[in-house]
Amino acid sequence: MIVLVELLKLARRPRTWVSVGLLCGLPTLVAVFLAVTQLGPGPGEDPAFLSAVLANGALFPAAALAIVLPIFLPVAVAVVGGDAIAGEASGGTLRYLLLRPVGRTRLLVAKLVAVVVYVVVAVLAVAATAFVVGVSLFPAEPSAVTTVSGVTLSSTELSTRMMGAMGYVAISMLGVGAIALFLSTVSESSLGAALGALAAFITSQVLVTLDAAGGVRPYLPTRYWLAWIDFFRDPILWRDIERGAAVQVVYVVVFLAMAWANFNSKDVTS
Amino acid sequence: MIRTRALVKRYGAVTAVDGVDLDVAEGQRYGLLGPNGSGKTTLLRLVLGLVYATAGEIELMGQPVPRRLGRVLPRVGAMVEGPAAYGHLSGRANLRLLDASGAGGPWRTRRARVEAALERVGLAGVDARSVRSYSLGMRQRLGLAAALLRSPDLLVLDEPTNGLDPQGIREIRDLLADLNAAGTTVFLSSHLLAEVEQLCTHVGVVDRGRLVVHTALDELRTPTGRVLVVTPDADRVAALLDGRVESRTGDRLMVRHTDAAELNTRLVTEGLRVAEIAAERRTLEDVVLEVTSAGSDRVDRP
Numbered sequence: 069m070i071v072l073v074e075l076l077k078l079a080r081r082p083r084t085w086v087s088v089g090l091l092c093g094l095p096t097l098v099a100v101f102l103a104v105t106q107l108g109p110g111p112g113e114d115p116a117f118l119s120a121v122l123a124n125g126a127l128f129p130a131a132a133l134a135i136v137l138p139i140f141l142p143v144a145v146a147v148v149g150g151d152a153i154a155g156e157a158s159g160g161t162l163r164y165l166l167l168r169p170v171g172r173t174r175l176l177v178a179k180l181v182a183v184v185v186y187v188v189v190a191v192l193a194v195a196a197t198a199f200v201v202g203v204s205l206f207p208a209e210p211s212a213v214t215t216v217s218g219v220t221l222s223s224t225e226l227s228t229r230m231m232g233a234m235g236y237v238a239i240s241m242l243g244v245g246a247i248a249l250f251l252s253t254v255s256e257s258s259l260g261a262a263l264g265a266l267a268a269f270i271t272s273q274v275l276v277t278l279d280a281a282g283g284v285r286p287y288l289p290t291r292y293w294l295a296w297i298d299f300f301r302d303p304i305l306w307r308d309i310e311r312g313a314a315v316q317v318v319y320v321v322v323f324l325a326m327a328w329a330n331f332n333s334k335d336v337t338s
Numbered sequence: 339m340i341r342t343r344a345l346v347k348r349y350g351a352v353t354a355v356d357g358v359d360l361d362v363a364e365g366q367r368y369g370l371l372g373p374n375g376s377g378k379t380t381l382l383r384l385v386l387g388l389v390y391a392t393a394g395e396i397e398l399m400g401q402p403v404p405r406r407l408g409r410v411l412p413r414v415g416a417m418v419e420g421p422a423a424y425g426h427l428s429g430r431a432n433l434r435l436l437d438a439s440g441a442g443g444p445w446r447t448r449r450a451r452v453e454a455a456l457e458r459v460g461l462a463g464v465d466a467r468s469v470r471s472y473s474l475g476m477r478q479r480l481g482l483a484a485a486l487l488r489s490p491d492l493l494v495l496d497e498p499t500n501g502l503d504p505q506g507i508r509e510i511r512d513l514l515a516d517l518n519a520a521g522t523t524v525f526l527s528s529h530l531l532a533e534v535e536q537l538c539t540h541v542g543v544v545d546r547g548r549l550v551v552h553t554a555l556d557e558l559r560t561p562t563g564r565v566l567v568v569t570p571d572a573d574r575v576a577a578l579l580d581g582r583v584e585s586r587t588g589d590r591l592m593v594r595h596t597d598a599a600e601l602n603t604r605l606v607t608e609g610l611r612v613a614e615i616a617a618e619r620r621t622l623e624d625v626v627l628e629v630t631s632a633g634s635d636r637v638d639r640p
Contacts, residue, residue: 073439080427160422163388164484167418168440169411335349335389 070170074182078148087144088190092197094140095132099198103205116297121202124209126223128202129195129230130300133237136194137293141187142269145241148186149248150262152179153331157256157338172332176249180324183245187238195234219302233299236309240296243289243319244269250327256338286311289319339364339492339523340385345394347380354380356547357394362525362540367518369534370527371626372544374635378527379419381544382496385525386416399492412441415490417498421481425470429461429480432469436484443488455483460509474501482510486517493517495526499533511537535622545630558625561617565598567591567605568614575610592618 078084102108108119115134120127156162165175202208221229248265255261272290275281285291292312298305340362347355355377362368372378383389385396387404396403398410423432433452443451456462459479469480478501485493498514499507514537518524528534534541541558543551551558564584569575572589585592595601598617605612
């Protein structure tokens with residue numbers, strides 16, 4: 069039941085929809101500039117797929133994911149995750165939830181589910197708006213998409229792969245979400261928890277590019293974030309996708325366990 | 339209902355609750371008094387399992403806390419350190435969410451439960467305005483409604499009349515008395531002596547984390563062995579009762595005597611007029627001031 073209540077709370081918060089709107093707005097803005105100027109980045113330049121969009125608008129959802137993935141999406145996830153427990157604590161509602169009673173473990177799990185649902189909804193919304201924007205602003209040939217490897221895909225195959233990429237992007241956010249949730253049980257300030265999770269995310273991004281940090285690179289939460297592009301290779305390159313998903317699962321398990329240990333032994337004085 | 343033994347809670351070097359043995363029996367209206375920062379709220383939080391004890395035992399309705407909290411909390415309604423609600427939602431929506439978040443009963447009867455709780459605290463006609471726009475008094479009533487949501491056997495309330503006007507305080511007092519008459523045990527904390535004096539049957543006084551008084555209110559207010567006499571013939575009364583008059587201000591005399599009725603008869607037989615006469619009783623205020631020190635919000639130079 070508490071899971072439903074948490075989802076309802078998420079859905080009834082204006083912030084949820086404002087942030088999803090902003091996530092959808094950025095790729096749309098990029099598409100408008102692109103359509104007006106017809107100036108795409110060169111092939112192989114960032115963001116991925118954007119050069120191909122000029123020729124085929126059906127690829128724009130993939131480009132949109134590439135646009136929101138590096139910063140916008142993790143920031144949104146950190147804000148939602150960081151607010152999970154700390155927001156209730158600072159608002160005073162945490163004590164009333166616990167007195168209801170809602171078990172502390174169940175509350176934590178419900179909050180994690182809410183964060184995951186938020187990520188999925190955000191990714192779906194970005195892809196859906198991007199598809200509409202893409203086919204209406206650019207020439208659309210959903211039936212003839214060329215992969216990164218140069219092979220042409222049918223439209224069903226493209227949508228399956230698009231689903232896979234979306235799922236992988238959503239999974240990629242779990243690590244940041246779990247870190248934010250843990251910090252949310254430590255701090256009573258949502259802002260502090262969100263910023264802490266962002267600090268962890270930025271640290272990871274910096275270390276990924278640093279050769280000297282090569283030893284820890286495979287364990288960084290953002291190391292395999294770009295592996296979603298591998299869904300558009302032929303055949304699909306599963307190696308990094310599997311590793312990336314495994315890393316995220318490890319982060320979720322570790323930080324959820326830490327959050328649980330901290331929250332269950334914590335004095336609720338807010 | 340509530341029983342603690344040698345309960346201690348330390349926050350770092352600060353001892354907030356220090357060896358408290360509390361007993362609240364079923365059917366009582368128990369008032370916890372004490373200056374600000376004396377540990378009242380911490381004691382409430384300990385009993386409700388929000389904070390964990392450093393040492394000592396807590397039993398709530400016969401179950402150990404915090405081990406069996408899940409079993410007893412469904413029978414407890416509580417308001418701790420002021421009401422809290424989601425500001426962007428209406429009062430009704432808040433109560434529905436709260437009702438849904440725990441084992442409060444089937445969803446079919448949720449609307450009825452919420453309306454009944456709102457009715458009890460005088461918010462039945464509240465509209466869809468968000469809680470953010472509520473006055474302090476309305477929030478307080480909403481908090482009480484949340485505590486009453488599942489018709490609890492035990493109500494634990496921290497400063498229940500905070501932010502209410504005299505009319506509202508009276509209403510809440512009557513509401514609590516009604517609930518108590520119907521079998522609900524009420525355990526409240528307050529720094530308002532009058533509130534406790536008017537509502538409670540039992541009183542505990544906390545000072546610097548210790549429970550220094552723990553008694554029935556009737557016992558506390560024993561006669562002091564003095565009688566207050568107000569008379570226009572003050573000089574003659576003083577002359578008559580020479581040696582037994584302890585103090586005099588104008589026409590008010592404080593007389594050492596154990597029986598006001600007998601004293602009255604004597605004065606009247608002597609032809610002396612008596613405007614007022616009453617045995618002096620210790621007030622709760624006397625007791626509390628006697629046993630407590632200044633609140634922790636007063637910081638004197640060492």
